[in-house]
Amino acid sequence: MNNNSNLLHELTKGIWKENPIFVISLGLCPTIAVTSSMTNAIGMGLSCMFVLVCSNLFISLLRNIVPNEVRIPTFIVVIATFVTILDKMIQAYAPALSASLGIFIPLIVVNCIILGRAEAFACKNSPIASILDGIGMGLGFTLALSLIAFFRELLGDGALFGYKIPFFANDPALIMIMAPGGFIVFGLLIALKRTHDLKGKFTK
Amino acid sequence: MxxxxxxxxxxxxxxxxxxxxxxxxxxxxxxxxxxxxxxxxxxxxxxxVLPQAKTFKTDKQLAIGYNDDGSIAGFVIGVKPKGYGAQINMLVGINNNGKITGTKILSHSETPGLGAKITGEEFHSKFMSVIEKNEKTDLRVKKDGGDVDAITAATITSRAFCEGLKEAQKIFSENTLILNTSTGGKL
The missing domain is CATH 1.20.5 (Single alpha-helices involved in coiled-coils or other helix-helix interfaces)
Structure with missing residues (x-):
């Protein structure tokens, strides 16, 4: 019973309590870069989730046999392998997504969330918990990207998933799909979440 | 140890x-x-970019398009003018008479929402209607005294587009010269 609720916690913590973007604040470079459209945000989020789950699983399996001195190089090799496989697969079977995400797929290798979870979680926990952690963190990342992209694409391009939305499409605020707009939306959302999190602490 | x-x-x-x-x-x-x-x-x-051609033969920078009967329909020329963000990788179709038959942007890094409109249908169809209308189009943006409508707030991108077209025309005339001499004037 206790064990089961622990496992459930590993799955859900990444979505809200330890959200990789809004709380841990890792992997912010792709966050600003790809959230100018919903399609890109979800594509990037799911790609990261795939790599996270695979790398978490393998690193957890290796955790008892990997020599401590070469821990990081080993993790990087595992992560880079999965990212490269994913990049090839996307190029071959989803060329449109590959064209719009471009360099950001290979750059998942250096996404801090992935190495961060390997170091902080997968190398200390069982394979099952690590998979759940990967799914949770991946979902949290995807949801965070989608939320930012929702505001940026709607306000900056007057569209969602590339489809024009009446009223918003009349005179969109271009700055929102450029880099400054990314920082503005990101900052406001973090502020909102912090306000919500702190509320409980002070009223008590 | x-x-x-x-x-x-x-x-x-x-x-x-x-x-x-x-x-x-x-x-x-x-x-x-x-x-x-x-x-x-x-x-x-x-x-x-060269709809009338049925088959193509590639040759480095350009592809030669052939009609059904094997005669040359025109050329598809790849050029990379320098845009606002970086190089704009584009294809230009030119028929036998040296007239531009179409353009396509393969890749670019222009500003989203501004220069990036260069890939849009609106810009392309507007440009093609200018080509249709004029016997000889001045391939410069209107701001510089030419005939091409620039994209609003993206003059540098539009200028790069025109540079690419001129470059393609230059490659076209160089190559037709070679072809002309090698085939005895029959293109």
Missing amino acids: PKQMLKTALFLFIISSISGLLLALSEQITAPVIIAINEKFEMQARSQ
Whole structure:
């Protein structure tokens, strides 16, 4: 019973309590870069989730046999392998997504969330918990990207998933799909979440 | 100590070997698919900018388009003018008479929402109607005294587009000269 609720916690913590973007604040470079459209945000989020789950699983399996001195190089090799496989697969079977995400797929290798979870979680926990952690963190990342992209694409391009939305499409605020707009939306959302999190602490 | 080092090295060796094996495997599966996709994409792009040609023969910077009867229909020329963000990778179709039959932007890094409109249908159809209307189009943006409508707030991108067209025309005339001499004036 206790064990089961622990496992459930590993799955859900990444979505809200330890959200990789809004709380841990890792992997912010792709966050600003790809959230100018919903399609890109979800594509990037799911790609990261795939790599996270695979790398978490393998690193957890290796955790008892990997020599401590070469821990990081080993993790990087595992992560880079999965990212490269994913990049090839996307190029071959989803060329449109590959064209719009471009360099950001290979750059998942250096996404801090992935190495961060390997170091902080997968190398200390069982394979099952690590998979759940990967799914949770991946979902949290995807949801965070989608939320930012929702505001940026709607306000900056007057569209969602590339489809024009009446009223918003009349005179969109271009700055929102450029880099400054990314920082503005990101900052406001973090502020909102912090306000919500702190509320409980002070009223008590 | 040396024994420990050997163990560490061996571990890394095994991990890297497995990784290499997996990568080779995935490369083998995906490489043919990726090549096929790129070829199909190029084919589509070529017939878009030079619709009257039925078959193409590629030759470095340009592809020669042939009619059904084997005569030359025109050329598809790849150019890379410098845009606002970086190079704009574009294809230009030019028929036998030196008239532009179509353009296509393959890749670019212009500002989203401004210069990026260069890939849009609106800009392209407007440009093609200018080409249709004029006997000889002055390939400069209107701001510089030419005939081409620039994209609003993206003059540099539009200028780059015109530069690309001029470059393509230059390559066209150089190559028709060569073809003319080699085929005895019959194009």
